[in-house]
Amino acid sequence: FYTQADIFIIRDAKNNFVGLGIIGLGPKSFLDESEEERELVTEYVLFVASEFRGKGYAKVLVQYIKNYLLSQGITAISFHAMKNNPACAWYDRFGFTKEEDVDENGESTGLYEYSG
DSSP: OOSEEEEEEEEOTTOOEEEEEEEEEEESOSSOOOTTSOEEEEEEEEEEOGGGTTTTHHHHHHHHHHHHHHHTTOOOBEEEEETTOTHHHHHHHHTOEEEEEEOTTSOEEEEEEEEO
16 A cells, blocks of 8 residues: 555656656555654656657656655655566666565565665
């Protein structure tokens, strides 16, 4: 469950839709909501229309979202991405830390867990 969701839309100078970012905020752990377990981004979606890719819009959008989160006192971002998602290379270049996500048996879930 999320305690808050925000949508960020980016447009170009001609007001054309370029892309969007969606974040869902929730507790780090649904089992342990202690004072130390501050809220963080647990769902993160980023989309840039194909004709605007490679022009720096995603970088601007991510930086804006990170700044917004910092202004709200949220300092941790955690989200999942499918291993075969081409965006994984972009997340790596942008400085997110990546770990392979595993289930309770230590088996791969087919996802990477990103944080940053």
